[in-house]
Amino acid sequence: MQLIDLSGEIFHKCPTLANHPPAVITDWNTHDTYREAEGVRFSIASKFMSFGEHTGSHVDAPVHFDADPNALSVDQMPLEDFYTDAVCLDLSHKELKSRITVEDLEAAEKAAGIEIRPRDTVFLYMAHYDRTFGTPEFLTDFPGLTKESAEWLGAKGIVMFGVEAVSPGRPGKDNFEVHLVCRDMGFTHMEGLTNLDKVVGKGRFRFIGFPLKIRGGTGSPIRAVAVLGENSAE
Ligand SMILES: [Zn+2]
Numbered sequence: 001m002q003l004i005d006l007s008g009e010i011f012h013k014c015p016t017l018a019n020h021p022p023a024v025i026t027d028w029n030t031h032d033t034y035r036e037a038e039g040v041r042f043s044i045a046s047k048f049m050s051f052g053e054h055t056g057s058h059v060d061a062p063v064h065f066d067a068d069p070n071a072l073s074v075d076q077m078p079l080e081d082f083y084t085d086a087v088c089l090d091l092s093h094k095e096l097k098s099r100i101t102v103e104d105l106e107a108a109e110k111a112a113g114i115e116i117r118p119r120d121t122v123f124l125y126m127a128h129y130d131r132t133f134g135t136p137e138f139l140t141d142f143p144g145l146t147k148e149s150a151e152w153l154g155a156k157g158i159v160m161f162g163v164e165a166v167s168p169g170r171p172g173k174d175n176f177e178v179h180l181v182c183r184d185m186g187f188t189h190m191e192g193l194t195n196l197d198k199v200v201g202k203g204r205f206r207f208i209g210f211p212l213k214i215r216g217g218t219g220s221p222i223r224a225v226a227v228l229g230e231n232s233a234e
Contacts, residue, residue: 006123006162006209006224008194010056015138017166023051053219057192059160059211064218065179074217079210081159084121086207086226087114088199092127094143099170100124102152114203118157121207125196129164144170147177154185162190162224190224199226206230 008014012025026048034043053074054060059082061074089108091100109116116122124145132138142165145153150168153161161168168189169175182188190209199205206227211220 001230002228004195004198004226004228006193006195006199006226007057007222008129008192010051010221014056015166016052016055017139020052020054021050023049023055025049025051053214053217053221054191056221057190057194057209057224058219058221059190059209060179060182060188060219061211061217062183062188063216066183071183073215074211074220075213075215077211082208082210082222084119084159084207085117086121086123086199086205087112087116088123088125088196088202090125090200091143092125092197092200094126096128096131096137096141096143097170098143099174100126100143100145100149102149105149105152112201112203116153116156116158120156120158122153122156122158122161123193123196123199123207124161124163125200126164127197129194130197139166140171142167142170144168144174145178146174147181150178150181151185154181154187158187160188160190162193162196164193164196166191190222193224199228202226202228 014023016022028048029044029046031043031045034041062071063073091108126143128142132141145168167175169178209222209224211222214220
């Protein structure tokens, strides 16, 4: 069994979209200051953190894109949605800023020699992180799903899909439509993943990535992990 970390780091000023709060992480306590009690010297290190729920590798809760008062918040989502069988499609040949079509997804599924099943988590490897991380283009120049390709995923009955980019669709209309498809077809997605190249070509595997229990949360950072070679997922 092998565990592969699919999560990106959360760090001070890490890239975030302008319509989300910035990530601020600073020292709160350091070992430079200490307390003493009856001759025992003690110090702690801890940090202050402030950032939006949609920071780093994170999941969107339905309430993020669904104005229905009954839409689930992240603390209401079933834990089973974050412990699923998974597959990864290779779309790394797609140009940055291009659209992922239904034909692209069909060809990638065939090339992977797998079949997407109901309740799967589907990772979409677009080689976006390696091509852009550390540059301003990371936030803008990713390939993206369209309404039709998101519907194709939804029709498979998947639990969610995951991408490396900060949005699943190209900025603007495509991205709005992909989110609305998730709302209307009852699935969701993760954004900000890494290391998807390491699960390409691995067939079926286990996905584990639990969100924080944020009351009423519209999303949450997750520690996304692929478990390879676990019998129950094969
Ligand atoms: Zn989203």
